[in-house]
Amino acid sequence: KQEVTQIPAALSVPEGENLVLNCSFTDSAIYNLQWFRQDPGKGLTSLLLIQSSQREQTSGRLNASLDKSSGRSTLYIAASQPGDSATYLCAGSNSGNTPLVFGKGTRLSVIA
């Protein structure tokens, strides 16, 4: 069964800094991996989805990578802004139409 771990649990950076959030998973036969953003008391905003055949996906200042052999994914945020402050969740599934397994998230604070 897939297990997902995220480090660090919390991160505080000054505005403008580039940062990397880490995610690891136990089963390399991952079908896809998604990164989400969650604001306090709110639902999930899907940021990036990487299929197993892909190595990375980019959207604006965000870049996510997937390395199945090492069981790792990273989310790179360029030129961080206070509005980026939120909890970032990594989640993976082992096949289509199966539930995502979530990590515990990284709580990011970007200080102006």
Next chain:
Amino acid sequence: GAVVSQHPSWVICKSGTSVKIECRSLDFQATTMFWYRQFPKQSLMLMATSNEGSKATYEQGVEKDKFLINHASLTLSTLTVTSAHPEDSSFYICSAWRGGVEKLFFGSGTQLSVL
């Protein structure tokens, strides 16, 4: 894009009452939906898999008689928290799988507070 609608967004109820949460796929049919629960500052934990036209599959430790799931149509799944207690207070969120796009779409969640 695909939209999953979840209602209500928040609900406050008295201990011992039942609460129903609805999850609808608005522009696609979903034979399978998933229900998650999230306690404060914790991650999302899968509660059950809802299958259209058949019984739901519950994760270990989730009481099927307390959390009733009905997936009566291809666009609607409901979660009923029966005889709610304060310890059931949590954020509940549903998701639906859309084939073709090969992606799970999530509802906006329901914050349940049991007094």
